[in-house]
Amino acid sequence: MKIAVCVSHVPDTATRIKVGDDGKTIDQTGVTYVVNPYDEFAIEEALKTKEALGGEVVAISLGGDQNKETIRKALAMGVDSGVLLKDDSQRDSLSVAKALAEEIKAQGAEIVFFGKQSVDYDNSIVGQLTAELLGYNSVTVAVSLKIEGDKVVAEREIEGGKEVVETTLPVVITAQKGLNEPRYASLKGIMAAKRKTIEEKPAAEFESKVEVIRMKKPPEKAPGKIVGTDASAAAELVRLLREEAKVI
Amino acid sequence: MANKILVFLEQRNGEVKKASLQAYKAAEQLAGFFGSEVEAVTIGSEINGLENVGAFGIKKVTFFKNEQLANYSSSAYSKILTNFAKETGADGFVFSNTSMGKDLAPRVAVGLDAGIAMDAIAFEKEGDSVVVTRPVYAGKALVDVVIKSQNKVFTVRPNVFDAGEAGEGQAEVDVREAGDVDLSVKVTELKTSEGKLDVAEADIIVSGGRGLKGPENFKMLEELADLLGGAVGASRAAVDAGWRPHEDQVGQTGKTVSPNLYIAVAISGAIQHLAGMRSSKYIVAINTDKDAPIFQVADYGIVADAFEVVPALIEEVKKIKS
Ligand SMILES: Cc1cc2nc3c(=O)[nH]c(=O)nc-3n(C[C@H](O)[C@H](O)[C@H](O)COP(=O)(O)OP(=O)(O)OC[C@H]3O[C@@H](n4cnc5c(N)ncnc54)[C@H](O)[C@@H]3O)c2cc1C
Numbered sequence: 001m002k003i004a005v006c007v008s009h010v011p012d013t014a015t016r017i018k019v020g021d022d023g024k025t026i027d028q029t030g031v032t033y034v035v036n037p038y039d040e041f042a043i044e045e046a047l048k049t050k051e052a053l054g055g056e057v058v059a060i061s062l063g064g065d066q067n068k069e070t071i072r073k074a075l076a077m078g079v080d081s082g083v084l085l086k087d088d089s090q091r092d093s094l095s096v097a098k099a100l101a102e103e104i105k106a107q108g109a110e111i112v113f114f115g116k117q118s119v120d121y122d123n124s125i126v127g128q129l130t131a132e133l134l135g136y137n138s139v140t141v142a143v144s145l146k147i148e149g150d151k152v153v154a155e156r157e158i159e160g161g162k163e164v165v166e167t168t169l170p171v172v173i174t175a176q177k178g179l180n181e182p183r184y185a186s187l188k189g190i191m192a193a194k195r196k197t198i199e200e201k202p203a204a205e206f207e208s209k210v211e212v213i214r215m216k217k218p219p220e221k222a223p224g225k226i227v228g229t230d231a232s233a234a235a236e237l238v239r240l241l242r243e244e245a246k247v248i
Numbered sequence: 249m250a251n252k253i254l255v256f257l258e259q260r261n262g263e264v265k266k267a268s269l270q271a272y273k274a275a276e277q278l279a280g281f282f283g284s285e286v287e288a289v290t291i292g293s294e295i296n297g298l299e300n301v302g303a304f305g306i307k308k309v310t311f312f313k314n315e316q317l318a319n320y321s322s323s324a325y326s327k328i329l330t331n332f333a334k335e336t337g338a339d340g341f342v343f344s345n346t347s348m349g350k351d352l353a354p355r356v357a358v359g360l361d362a363g364i365a366m367d368a369i370a371f372e373k374e375g376d377s378v379v380v381t382r383p384v385y386a387g388k389a390l391v392d393v394v395i396k397s398q399n400k401v402f403t404v405r406p407n408v409f410d411a412g413e414a415g416e417g418q419a420e421v422d423v424r425e426a427g428d429v430d431l432s433v434k435v436t437e438l439k440t441s442e443g444k445l446d447v448a449e450a451d452i453i454v455s456g457g458r459g460l461k462g463p464e465n466f467k468m469l470e471e472l473a474d475l476l477g478g479a480v481g482a483s484r485a486a487v488d489a490g491w492r493p494h495e496d497q498v499g500q501t502g503k504t505v506s507p508n509l510y511i512a513v514a515i516s517g518a519i520q521h522l523a524g525m526r527s528s529k530y531i532v533a534i535n536t537d538k539d540a541p542i543f544q545v546a547d548y549g550i551v552a553d554a555f556e557v558v559p560a561l562i563e564e565v566k567k568i569k570s
């Protein structure tokens with residue numbers, strides 16, 4: 001069984017975000033990049049699936065040279081090989097998905113994992129777009145997964161609970177926190193990753209339909225009001241919420 | 249210019265979601281910019297009082313009905329909506345950015361070869377283009393984007409566009425038998441916590457953090473939330489400690505919420521927590537540490553012990569509710 005996992009390379013969530021000089025992207029000064037946190041759950045699930053069903057796992061990332069760090073991390077966790085689809089431009093999600101779908105098809109992967117969301121642009125769509133382009137079944141925001149033969153049973157998180165979803169291979173799964181506990185890369189894994197190959201090729205070109213025209217800071221909030229410094233402030237707070245804010 | 253904009257009305261257990269009514273209002277705004285018509289479409293088995301969505305300005309809704317469609321199916325729903333958009337010549341489609349909307353909208357976008365913008369918080373006309381504003385980097389920045397293709401799909405963040413007060417009016421409901429549904433992906437069971445209001449859908453949230461010291465102390469937050477008709481949320485520290493279930497977690501790895509009122513009790517306000525709640529309309533912080541970062545985003549703060557403030561708040565709210 002060929003298993004693929006798509007990984008993105010994103011600023012650490014603790015990073016302070018400043019708008020860059022181009023007014024469209026972030027200022028890169030002092031920004032450290034990491035494997036997209038949700039993709040760690042995707043990598044872990046790909047490895048567990050391989051352990052259960054046999055086969056091979058390939059990690060695919062579309063982006064610049066720096067994305068190799070994220071692929072390397074996946075290799076160190078136990079992924080067998082990596083592909084970097086090189087592209088330094090700012091393409092939209094649909095054209096990312098189109099290039100990923102082509103590569104997944106070329107790899108012949110029938111089980112494909114994504115994170116539920118990249119914590120940079122927070123779109124939460126590349127998995128669904130890719131599934132649809134490939135004509136694969138899919139379950140998003142998965143918190144549990146069982147694959148037996150052709151049959152797939154997964155639970156996905158929704159407002160106020162979970163849906164139990166049944167489908168069949170080929171399938172795309174997008175991973176949510178709770179799906180598993182990602183393993184740490186062992187020293188042996190890190191050493192082994194150095195000998196694994198990362199295939200590099202240009203990402204297939206597609207026209208972007210969505211263009212970022214500017215990036216801006218969220219509006220500053222006026223400084224709040226300290227209503228009091230002991231429990232007696234409760235009455236005033238309730239009055240403000242009722243009469244000024246009109247929310248209760 | 250656009251011809252027609254469709255809005256997907258989401259239902260669970262036969263009830264149309266409030267977020268869908270808000271999405272309709274957002275679509276009306278878009279329609280104003282594009283000079284197009286708006287109508288609604290929904291899918292399900294039985295829907296209670298569907299014509300009553302007319303009270304929120306919806307004139308027409310097409311209802312694709314089939315017993316097997318009571319629960320969500322990504323395969324069936326996306327095909328029905330894509331075909332309906334093609335049939336009606338719609339070139340815009342608006343969804344709510346809910347778990348169903350997020351799952352469905354990109355599939356429809358592929359079906360229509362449309363550009364897609366997720367989680368919109370504002371629309372603005374600039375010259376000939378319609379600019380969509382959406383949060384990125386967990387709300388630490390915003391981007392303005394333009395969809396250049398003729399067909400356009402949007403999802404809108406819940407609780408940002410106002411659905412308005414219910415007025416008079418009934419929608420024209422066109423019931424269509426949905427035949428030949430593609431159930432290659434189907435929901436076989438819905439596991440919902442009975443009667444529990446989800447943080448993602450609540451107008452008021454009372455959230456607790458590590459400073460509450462133990463799960464038993466969330467009882468007072470539950471009492472306050474109940475009195476206000478809200479839900480109880482939690483910081484990751486409280487969830488990781490096993491005090492609250494993961495589904496209650498607000499923040500970067502939890503839920504993104506924008507209620508009318510968010511009360512943060514004994515939560516420091518780490519950047520990953522703010523990521524999930526900073527777009528709330530009003531934020532209240534209760535914390536013993538006057539330098540806690542939560543106060544920087546709070547509209548109202550009380551610098552004091554939660555174990556004294558929360559019971560006092562409960563008493564005050566009881567007074568106004570009686
Ligand atoms: C990748 C990543 C993702 C994350 N995702 C999330 C997320 O989704 N959601 C999230 O919340 N966090 C998330 N975090 C964790 C986040 O960084 C913080 O660690 C967490 O939010 C802290 O929770 P807290 O405010 O409850 O605890 P603390 O930071 O320990 O704050 C407790 C607060 O309680 C106050 N306090 C103590 N006693 C009292 C009292 N008696 N009365 C009043 N106040 C009192 C203290 O002054 C303090 O401010 C994430 C972190 C990372 C690295």
Ligand SMILES: Nc1ncnc2c1ncn2[C@@H]1O[C@H](COP(=O)(O)O)[C@@H](O)[C@H]1O
Nearest residue numbers: 006007062114115117118123124125126
């Ligand atoms: N450039 C990329 N290369 C590979 N995978 C990606 C890329 N961008 C997004 N993904 C995958 O798609 C998921 C959702 O991303 P997004 O839709 O951008 O929020 C991520 O968690 C990744 O698994």
